[in-house]
Amino acid sequence: MLLIIYKSFHIWLKLDKNFNISLYITFLNLKVVKMKSKIMLVKPPIHADAVFDPIRTTQPLGLWYIGSYLKEKGHDVTILDTVMEGMDNKTMLTSETDYETFSEQKHLDLESLTAEEFVDKYSPHSSGEVSREIVRVGLSDGEILERIKEEDPEYVGISVFATCNHTPSIELAKLIKENFPDIKIIAGGSHATDMAEKILRDSDSSIDFCVKGDGQYVLEEIVQGLNPETGVAYLDNGKYVDKGEFRRIKMDEFSMLDSSLLENIVLPMPATHTQDTNGRKYVDVMFSRGCKKRCEYCVAGSKKYGFDPLSLDKVEDQLIELKEAGYEELVLQDDDLLRDKEHFFGVLDLIQKHKLNWQDNGGIAIEDLDEEVIDKIIDNGLCNSLYVPFNPRNYKVNQAAGYATSHHHKKIERLKRLRESGIYVYTSGIFGTDVQTKEDVNSEIETYKNIIREGYVDQALVFSVSHLPSTKNHELFGDDIINPDDFLGYSIFVPHAKTGTMSVKDVEVAVVKANQEYNGIQKHARDWGSSFPK
Ligand code: SF4
Structure with a gap:
């Protein structure tokens, strides 16, 4: 269905010598708007570091909000979550070993080797280059193409939410464009906002637009066949055009999440x-x-x-x-x-x-x-x-005895009340910050162990600092990243930078050691938050 609108017009009156009045209207910017388009929103497969990353997924919330809005506006929308639908399909991209065998050996080594020995065996930074073991998770290329063929969309929107999704998102866009050259491909999400030019260029123009910022209104204009005035970036004959980031949309402007869009997804x-x-x-x-x-x-x-x-x-x-x-x-x-x-x-x-x-x-x-x-x-x-994430450094609880004297004692004590009522309480620690020395790392690991042992929390997750584009950290410490194009390194679980006092391998040792030591005492450790479950 097409609707012709007049974006703006001039009205003017003319008086002739006989005092007759004529009315003139001049229409400017005649536009043709497509009222119903066929849109497929796709969450691409995951590429993960097979050593440090756990494999985690959930509903694609950003795509779900946008899909719900476009559907409410009358468009024909489907969502394809290639990870949820292909969660059992795990393929090592960098070795002949299957993922299950690789993972089993990794866990055996975690129990038998010291953290230093483990890092010597598995570190991707040993050769001077960054050389990761990578696992791909999700529907196969053939299965994805089959689904696109079935749906026959005019537009495909790809979620590029996290920086570590850069490579599989680009590969997916190229795959779709090679097989369906008439489909317009739009990338959106936090990473697409912050690194639009790199995404557009790396995709060899397979991606037609990057939506920048909250995407629902911008995407709506694109699928209507319009050229948004803001919130979009694209290549025009190789020249990068960036119209800036769309404003932050109020939550009340979002449509209600429409459950029918995800009814085919099987939750892990x-x-x-x-x-x-x-x-x-x-x-x-x-x-x-x-x-x-x-x-x-x-x-x-x-x-x-x-x-x-x-x-x-x-x-x-x-x-x-x-x-x-x-x-x-x-x-x-x-x-x-x-x-x-x-x-x-x-x-x-x-x-x-x-x-x-x-x-x-x-x-x-x-x-x-x-x-x-x-x-x-x-x-x-x-x-x-x-x-309940907190940094023990800020709470002066580096020794169990310190609890009694700390003015934060009561706050941590309150966590026990929650646990005693049957609520599972977990926290996290982050390694590789610029202010940490190796001694601090050891002290913080002991602190978290004390907090777990003494019943303040059930579990502590282990994170590694990632210097994401557009963060203050990137501005301050971006030069410490070993290889900025090592996109898997931007995962919160994967060390990818040195600090003022620690090499990247020191950070890896800290992460492995923390996981080893927590696993020994976390009674209810589950295999979701840690890449090294007990
Ligand atoms: S700034 Fe970000 S990381 Fe820090 S507490 Fe808020 S949401 Fe969490």
Whole structure:
């Protein structure tokens, strides 16, 4: 269906010598708008470092929001999650060994070798070049092409959310363009926003547009056949054209997530990206965006987004929709869940009203866990687990004896109340920051072990600093990255940079050692958060 609109026009009057008046209208910028397009939104396969990365996935939340909006606007939308649908298809790209054999040997070595010996055997940085063992996870190229052929879309939108997805996203775009040259391919997501020119050039023009910033309105214009005035970048005869980033959209402007778009997706059970839901069908969701903190390694922290809650009436509509679709447990991914206590309490009341289980995976600031919040969470009775990241360096708890004297003692003590009420509480530590020395690393590992042993948390995840493009860290320490084009190194689990006092192999040793030592005492360690499960 086509609709002709007049973007702007001039009206003017003319008076002749007989005092007759004539009306003139001049139409400018005549545009033809396509009202219904066929769009396929695709999450590309994962490439992961087979040594350091766990294999994790969940619903493609960004694609889901955009797909729901475009569908509401009358377009024909499908979502293909090549990872969820092809989770069992794991192929080593760099060796003849199959992934299961490689992984089994890695875990045997983790138990029998020292951290230094393990790194000597597996480090991708041993040869001077970065040479990683890479595993690909997802539907095969043939299966993806078959699905595209069946759907026959005019537009394919590819999610390039994370920097470590750079290579498989480019490969997917090239594959589609080679086989279906008439399909317009659009990339979007955080990495596509921050590295649009590199993505467009690396794809050899297979990608027609990169959407920059929140994408729903920009993508809508593209599939209508329009040329957006902002929020898009493309190559024009090899010349890079960048129209800037689209404004941050308010959560209330998003459409309600439409469950029918994901009805074919089979969820991994147990979940691979968060705590086990004990068989309950789970869904990632956000009821607010924005974080008050300014972590220098985080895109949200570096871009200084303000806090933006979803109105409670819309929260309730969404809960009803998800419940009707059979979802039983919400995995909250809010950047700063406790930022607005009143809003959080309102959300909890609605979750209770609609009898949904929930867990937090986005992270809760420990300083916001006051007695009132803890009482509310415990009284709610439906919380499965909470992720409470904190840095022991800031909390002066580097020795167990230090708890009693620290003024943060009470805050950490509160975590015990949550655990005693049956909630699984986990935290994380990050290695490879510029302020850490090797001695600090050893001290922090001991601290986390003490926190686990003494019952403050059930588990500590092990992360490695990644200097993501567009973060403050990248600006400050980007030169420490061993190879900026080593895209798998930007995963939060994968060391890829030296620091002022540590080589990249020192950081790898810290990561391996922390995993080895935590695995020895984490009674409920699951194999989702750590690449080195017990
Ligand atoms: S607390 Fe989390 S979301 Fe907030 S800035 Fe830090 S890493 Fe980012």
